Amino acid sequence: MADITEISELAQKLNLWNIARGYIDLNDEKLSNLDYLKMMLEKELEIRARQKHTKLRKASKIPNKAFDASNSNKGLKWQIKQLSNLTWLKEEQNLILLGKCGTGKTGLAAQLGETAISNGHKTYYAPFDNFIAVAEKKATNPKAEAIFSYMQECDLIIIDDVFYVEPTRAELQVFYRAVTFLNETRSIIFITNRELSAWIDAAEDKHLCQTLLDRMTVNCQIVRLTDK
Numbered sequence: 001m002a003d004i005t006e007i008s009e010l011a012q013k014l015n016l017w018n019i020a021r022g023y024i025d026l027n028d029e030k031l032s033n034l035d036y037l038k039m040m041l042e043k044e045l046e047i048r049a050r051q052k053h054t055k056l057r058k059a060s061k062i063p064n065k066a067f068d069a070s071n072s073n074k075g076l077k078w079q080i081k082q083l084s085n086l087t088w089l090k091e092e093q094n095l096i097l098l099g100k101c102g103t104g105k106t107g108l109a110a111q112l113g114e115t116a117i118s119n120g121h122k123t124y125y126a127p128f129d130n131f132i133a134v135a136e137k138k139a140t141n142p143k144a145e146a147i148f149s150y151m152q153e154c155d156l157i158i159i160d161d162v163f164y165v166e167p168t169r170a171e172l173q174v175f176y177r178a179v180t181f182l183n184e185t186r187s188i189i190f191i192t193n194r195e196l197s198a199w200i201d202a203a204e205d206k207h208l209c210q211t212l213l214d215r216m217t218v219n220c221q222i223v224r225l226t227d228k
Contacts, residue, residue, distance in 0.1 A: 002038040010041040014048075053117060059150065060113060060123045062158070067107035072225075079223060080108065084115055088187065089156060094216055095189045096196070099225030105191045108225065109158045112189065121155040128161045132171050135178035157182060158189040169204040176212045183215065190216060 011019035069077055088095065095112075097105040113123045124147075126134065134151075137144035151157055167175065182188065194202070196213055203209035 002035045007038050007041065010038065010045065014041060014044055016041075052120070056117045056120075056122060057114075060117060060125055062110050062113045062117075062123065062125045063106060065107040065110045067104045067111045076223070076225070079221075083112060083221075083223070086116060086119060086121075088221060089116060089121065092185065092187050092219070094183065094187055094220040096216070096220060096222045097189060097191045097225065098195070098222060099193065100227060101193055103225035103227060105193070105225055106160055108223070109160070109189050109191055113156065113158055116156045122150075122153055123156040123158065124151050124154045125158040125160065128159060128164065128167075128175075131159050131178070132167075132174055136174050151182060154186060156187050156189065158191070160191045162190050162192045163194045163199050163202060164192070166202040172203055172205055172208055172212070176208055179212065180215055188216075 008020050008022070011017075067080075069080060072080070083095070097109055099105050109125070113125060116123045134144045134147045138148040139145070179188065192199075196217075199213060200206050200209050
C-alpha cells in the first residue's frame with residue numbers, strides 16, 4: 001500500500017499544498033484510494049517533466065545532428081563518456097571542441113546539449129555570426145535583447161564556428177565582452193576548426209585575442225576530434 005509520506009512529498013513537488021500539508025485527510029480510505037492517488041501524482045510529474053524537456057529543447061535551438069562515436073579512438077570515447085556525466089557543467093567548466101570540418105564537432109556539442117537538457121539545464125546554441133549579432137544589438141533590438149536575456153538564464157551556451165572566418169576587430173571586441181560577461185556563472189562550449197594558436201595569428205588585435213583565450217581556457221577541457 002502506498003505510504004502517506006510518499007504521497008505528501010509528491011504533492012509538494014506538484015504544489016498541491018492541501019494534500020502536502022495534510023489539510024486533506026488521506027487516512028480516510030472511504031474518501032481516497034492511496035495507491036491510485038500516488039499513481040496519478042507520479043504520472044502528473046512524468047507529464048510535467050516531458051513538457052519541460054520539450055520546452056527547453058525548442059528554446060535551445062540545438063540542431064538535429066547526431067555524433068557517431070563508433071570509429072572514434074578509445075581515448076576520445078572515454079572522454080565523451082566522462083563528459084556525459086556533466087561534472088564539467090556542474091563545475092562551470094568550458095569545453096573547446098576542436099577539429100577539421102566533418103569530424104563531428106557540432107554533433108558532439110548537440111549530444112552534450114541534449115544530455116544537459118534531459119537533466120533540466122537550460123541550454124542555447126548559436127553560430128558565431130548569430131551570437132555576435134545578438135550581443136551587438138541587445139541594447140537596441142527587442143528580439144536580440146530577449147535572446148541575450150535567455151542566454152543569461154542558461155547553464156550552457158554552445159557557440160559554433162568560432163574563428164571559422166577571421167573576425168573583424170569590432171567583432172572580436174563584441175565577442176570578448178559577451179563571453180567575459182556570460183562566462184562568469186555558466187559553461188560555454190566553443191566549436192572551432194582552427195588551432196587556438198592560429199587565432200592570435202588571424203586576429204587584428206592580438207593582445208585582446210590572447211586575453212580572450214586566457215579567459216576561455218582558465219577552467220576548460222579541450223576535446224580534439226580527428227578524421228575517421
